Amino acid sequence: MLIDAEPSASVSAVHFWRVVTPDANWRPLFDPPQTYEANGKTFSEENPLYRRVRSSREYAAISSRFQERSLGTVVWFGGIGPSWKFEMECRAAFITAGFALIGAMESDLSRYARFRIRLADSPKDPDVWFGRLMASWREADSRHWTGIEFYPNAAAAGTALGSDLSTQVVETASSADPVLAWLESKQPVLTERPLIVVGCSGGVPAALAFASQHVDRLAGLIIVGGFEDFESLFFQTDLNDGESVVAWRTDTPLLEQQQDFTKAFAAKCLVDPGKLARAIPTDRVLMIEARFDSVVPTELSDRLWESLGRPERWKFFGGHRLLFWRLCAYGDDLAKWAADHARTPCIVR
Secondary structure, three states: OEEEOOOOHHHHHHOOEEEEOOOHHHHHHOOOOEEEEEOOEEEEEOOHHHHHHHHOOEEEEEEOOOHHHOOEEEEEEOOOOOHHHHHHHHHHHHHHOOEEEEEEOOOHHHHHOOEEEEEOOOOOOHHHHHHHHHHHHHHHHHOOOOEEEEEOOHHHHHHHHHHHHHHHHHHHHHOHHHHHHHHHHHOHHHHHOOEEEEEEHHHHHHHHHHHHOOOOOEEEEEEEOOOOOHHHHHHHOHHHOOOOOEEOOOOOOHHHHHHHHHHHHHHHOOOOHHHHHHHOOHHHEEEEEEOOOOOOOHHHHHHHHHHOOOOEEEEEOOOHHHHHHOHHHHHHHHHHHHHHHHOOOOOOO
16 A cells, blocks of 8 residues: 655655555565464464564655656665664655655664673573573663673574674575565566665665676675674774673683684675675676774775775765764665666676
8 A cells, every 4th residue: 555655854856755664464475474383283383584684673755746656666775773874864755756655764784783692601590590691681772782601602692693793694684575575566577677785884784795696687786884794893883882792701711712613603694795795797786885994893894995996986084973974965875876876787797
């Protein structure tokens, strides 16, 4: 169903756009619900991908002004936490320029901001284990941590974190496909038009994963505040508030633990932006980078730039937070870059 959006003060200039909201008929786009038996009865559970799309606040917007003249579709993967509030005006600029737009309001990587790992043997006494867990939760709450996990050793921690990150990124990227298919069923001309993919900060890995699966239609990839090397980001970001991310064991040499963690993490984290970058043509990429970034260290942005083949890059004189606070000022320029690339035929190499 089409619902006329109530334009906020920040997007009042695009009064003509509509928000496309999936209704009950959207479900058939997904696999059938999962079924299971318990106590002699059969139960049904909605498809996890549908649940992912809904919980990620996936949305679509389509301009009622352009219809058949749409330049294509922008697939937008937002950053963590409240980043979406600063991205809204920039998204509106793409709609004004003639793009349909879908995307996730917030990156699922939000849960890893201020995440903590504790390495220790599991107590045999359940009460001792529960007491330790509660004490850690209280510590996390007092210091505003978003999560804490216990593992017996560094290898187990690296394996679990690498696997979990891969799952989160792949599921976020995959959740855009049914929304895109549904939107194209509403405006079939979009199936013949190119895609522009935008990834902001924590949304960059999913953007790269999605773009790598749609290279044949990819006209442009815009990366704002991007990075490569998840492990380095995990330890270096200033979101850690100066606290140690991992409480290492005291009965094992630190260097040995760090090496075990790195080896296990690298083996399981298959969606690092540096790896995904290899599938993206350099001439279709634009990177927006803050010169003095401490949330996503500038060094990690530079490494992604190298991995992408040194694409076009715009440097912002400031830090990560200021970059997003001022992103609205660059919306028209980014939309123009996307429009220029959307008009250039995609040549698969």
